[in-house]
Amino acid sequence: MSEPGRDALASAPGTPSVPERGEPTVVVDDVHLTYRIIGKTQRGGAAAALRRIVLREAAPGQRSVHAVRGVSLTACRGEAIGLIGPNGSGKSTLLRAIAGLMAPSRGVVWTRGQASLLGVSAAMMGAMSGDQNILLGCLAIGMTPAEIVEEYDAICDFAGIGKFVHLPMNTYSSGMGARLRFAIAAARAPEILLIDEALATGDANFRRRSEKRILELREKAGTVFLVSHGLGIIRETCTRAIWLEKGKILLDGSADSVVDAYQKRHDPRNRKAIRPDTKSGVNARVYTEPSAI
Amino acid sequence: MTEPVSPYPGLQRAGARLPVDEYSRRLWDRRWFVIAYSSASNSVGYERSFLGQAWQLLTPMLNIAVYYLIFGLLLHTNRGVGNYIAFLTVGVFFFSFCTTSLVSGSRSITQNLGLVRALQFPRAVLPISTTLMALLQLLYSLVVMVPILLLSGEPLRAQWLELVPAVALQSMFCLGLALAVARIGARVPDTTQVLPFVSRVWMYASGVMYSVQAFVTGHGWVSTILTGNPGYVYLALARHALLIGSPATPRTWLLATAWAVGTLAVSYLYFWRGEEVYGNV
Numbered sequence: 001m002s003e004p005g006r007d008a009l010a011s012a013p014g015t016p017s018v019p020e021r022g023e024p025t026v027v028v029d030d031v032h033l034t035y036r037i038i039g040k041t042q043r044g045g046a047a048a049a050l051r052r053i054v055l056r057e058a059a060p061g062q063r064s065v066h067a068v069r070g071v072s073l074t075a076c077r078g079e080a081i082g083l084i085g086p087n088g089s090g091k092s093t094l095l096r097a098i099a100g101l102m103a104p105s106r107g108v109v110w111t112r113g114q115a116s117l118l119g120v121s122a123a124m125m126g127a128m129s130g131d132q133n134i135l136l137g138c139l140a141i142g143m144t145p146a147e148i149v150e151e152y153d154a155i156c157d158f159a160g161i162g163k164f165v166h167l168p169m170n171t172y173s174s175g176m177g178a179r180l181r182f183a184i185a186a187a188r189a190p191e192i193l194l195i196d197e198a199l200a201t202g203d204a205n206f207r208r209r210s211e212k213r214i215l216e217l218r219e220k221a222g223t224v225f226l227v228s229h230g231l232g233i234i235r236e237t238c239t240r241a242i243w244l245e246k247g248k249i250l251l252d253g254s255a256d257s258v259v260d261a262y263q264k265r266h267d268p269r270n271r272k273a274i275r276p277d278t279k280s281g282v283n284a285r286v287y288t289e290p291s292a293i
Numbered sequence: 294m295t296e297p298v299s300p301y302p303g304l305q306r307a308g309a310r311l312p313v314d315e316y317s318r319r320l321w322d323r324r325w326f327v328i329a330y331s332s333a334s335n336s337v338g339y340e341r342s343f344l345g346q347a348w349q350l351l352t353p354m355l356n357i358a359v360y361y362l363i364f365g366l367l368l369h370t371n372r373g374v375g376n377y378i379a380f381l382t383v384g385v386f387f388f389s390f391c392t393t394s395l396v397s398g399s400r401s402i403t404q405n406l407g408l409v410r411a412l413q414f415p416r417a418v419l420p421i422s423t424t425l426m427a428l429l430q431l432l433y434s435l436v437v438m439v440p441i442l443l444l445s446g447e448p449l450r451a452q453w454l455e456l457v458p459a460v461a462l463q464s465m466f467c468l469g470l471a472l473a474v475a476r477i478g479a480r481v482p483d484t485t486q487v488l489p490f491v492s493r494v495w496m497y498a499s500g501v502m503y504s505v506q507a508f509v510t511g512h513g514w515v516s517t518i519l520t521g522n523p524g525y526v527y528l529a530l531a532r533h534a535l536l537i538g539s540p541a542t543p544r545t546w547l548l549a550t551a552w553a554v555g556t557l558a559v560s561y562l563y564f565w566r567g568e569e570v571y572g573n574v
Contacts, residue, residue, distance in 0.1 A: 027301055110301050127337045132333065136329050139323075142413075
């Protein structure tokens with residue numbers, strides 16, 4: 001069961017292009033993840049639904065999504081790994097599996113310490129004021145009241161929302177809301193940081209500050225995973241990139257080489273240039289045979 | 294299922310369920326989140342209505358009025374009850390603590406799936422929050438209940454203090470209930486459709502608007518089942534504390550304690566065992 005992960009672990013430090021890799025912090029070992037979707041769109045109305053139950057027919061509304069299909073990877077301390085891929089390729093689900101928020105249906109994720117997703121929006125409430133939401137969000141990410149008192153001013157300053165902090169959050173502009181959410185989420189530095197599209201928020205000034213904050217978090221955290229469609233951000237901030245397609249790893253290598261290959265593949269002028277350039281990134285590994293790409 | 298031994302020194306399985314003592318400790322660390330989240334959800338829940346949180350009191354008051362008209366004045370189920378309006382009021386408010394815990398507990402995971410899929414915390418936080426909200430609602434309802442009791446002729450007595458242990462036991466029971474249905478509701482979404490029906494049957498079986506003793510005494514096992522059911526037991530304790538001439542026997546206290554401790558202990562373990570998969574529903 002654990003063989004693929006062991007192989008990845010054993011072979012990883014031997015690759016010549018990366019000068020020194022720290023100790024492994026995340027080992028994803030042949031992970032599959034399937035989850036149920038309970039659809040609301042059943043055709044035929046109530047009577048048909050009842051008939052299906054009586055006749056024991058499968059309900060068409062229930063289906064499962066095989067979002068991650070056998071992913072193995074090893075991440076080491078000091079790495080920042082960008083996950084790229086089209087919508088629905090399993091990037092966010094993989095992050096949730098690494099964070100331990102969704103249980104793999106097959107395979108295991110091993111981590112050194114707790115991996116945390118950057119994001120608190122789920123805990124926040126639009127009808128509550130900014131300061132109430134700071135309290136709520138900080139408690140949700142596991143800060144103690146004493147820590148919140150200590151961090152409160154820093155969060156307000158970082159979000160830069162001024163007097164709006166006393167108004168309900170649903171009166172904020174979308175940029176202000178995003179800034180406050182980011183400020184709260186980034187108040188704490190986890191050991192393994194998982195970021196899901198958090199960078200593309202706010203105006204240029206805030207984006208600069210948030211990128212700086214991400215860099216700080218990255219230095220404190222051992223390992224960073226970043227899911228983003230902003231390929232420029234992946235190039236700038238990541239040391240390594242993984243290209244996911246339909247729940248499988250297509251390419252894993254240095255950020256530039258993988259992003260180059262990805263751009264080639266998804267460039268509309270260049271539909272046929274699909275072979276990833278394995279030479280530009282020395283530790284790039286192609287996982288799928290060319291015909292399937 | 295036994296926890297697989299980590300093949301990598303220093304690495305643990307992501308999302309592994311903690312041992313129950315460590316889990317409980319983490320849960321205790323999250324107590325401030327439970328309180329903040331419950332009170333915030335409580336006030337946000339009525340956001341889209343003109344009367345706002347007043348509905349927390351208006352709904353049970355309207356219920357009392359309807360039950361009084363139908364059961365008290367039309368059907369005369371007030372047989373064997375001295376002060377029917379006070380009897381009914383205590384019944385409705387305290388029983389709705391049970392049903393609210395049940396129904397909101399069953400939705401506690403599914404309605405907070407965004408939270409479950411974003412942040413790592415002991416999931417028991419969610420059913421505890423919904424139960425705490427139901428308890429808060431019961432405490433708010435004292436604002437209406439106490440004047441009704443006094444105006445209908447119940448004297449203010451030291452015995453009202455017996456409400457404290459009674460509510461404590463009922464809260465433990467309700468929390469146990471919420472934990473159990475939270476796991477079931479996370480797995481089977483149709484639970485939400487079934488539970489209102491269950492709670493209606495339970496309400497009729499618990500003597501909310503009639504005196505079980507006056508109606509079913511002498512029916513042998515029926516009476517044993519009805520008076521042993523937790524709904525009846527907790528109502529009996531509340532009425533014993535608040536109303537004149539509603540004695541509670543040691544058997545009632547014993548049953549109340551057994552239901553509280555038993556339900557909470559079994560349900561807590563049951564909920565904890567499902568901890569790893571609440572994000573997958």
